[in-house]
């Protein structure tokens with residue numbers, strides 16, 4: 001169902017005590033604000049239990065940053081969708097550009113991960129987005145279209161309703177260089193038009209599309225004011241409770 005969502009992607013940051021402090025601080029601060037926004041906290045795997053336990057009694061949900069494309073079994077170092085589900089994890093980021101770049105994830109592998117998550121009742125936060133040279137050569141729409149078509153369009157209209165899409169231009173991630181509200185809106189509207197073409201308007205209007213890439217308390221309002229921007233996937237700024245809360249209340 002379409003709603004405003006802010007998800008924090010902690011990436012590979014923080015020691016256990018820092019993670020414990022941060023997630024508790026977020027829970028406390030969320031208790032003090034009135035917000036309709038769905039808040040998701042995605043820590044590294046070792047801190048998921050702590051996060052999901054606290055999420056049960058707080059106004060946020062726990063999410064993972066990655067999942068295996070395999071089922072349970074002899075896959076050393078992997079974590080399956082079923083394991084995440086057994087720990088009450090409701091969301092999981094898939095296809096982040098860092099995983100595409102450093103771990104060579106392909107659209108096909110990401111598609112498999114999306115299916116595994118949906119089979120386990122976990123909502124995928126599916127990331128897509130173009131690199132700088134792709135935008136400069138005006139290939140950004142084609143790149144995002146291919147990512148979406150190859151990783152999501154095998155799903156039924158019912159299945160895709162459980163997917164959250166995050167548009168994250170690679171040139172904006174961790175760089176301090178944010179897309180303008182107009183650039184974000186243009187791509188989000190394009191993504192929604194692809195969804196409409198494939199699944200119809202009723203379905204496409206029900207899917208939340210988040211923006212990610214150097215989103216912070218200063219630019220969140222301008223980004224979220226656009227009609228097809230339903231929130232954000234936040235990296236750096238999600239590591240500071242005050243900044244994260246300021247973004248959550250930017251709608």
Ligand code: PGA
Pocket residue numbers: 009168172173174175176212213214215233234235236237
């Ligand atoms: P950033 O990261 O906010 O630090 O740019 C966003 C992301 O990679 O999800």
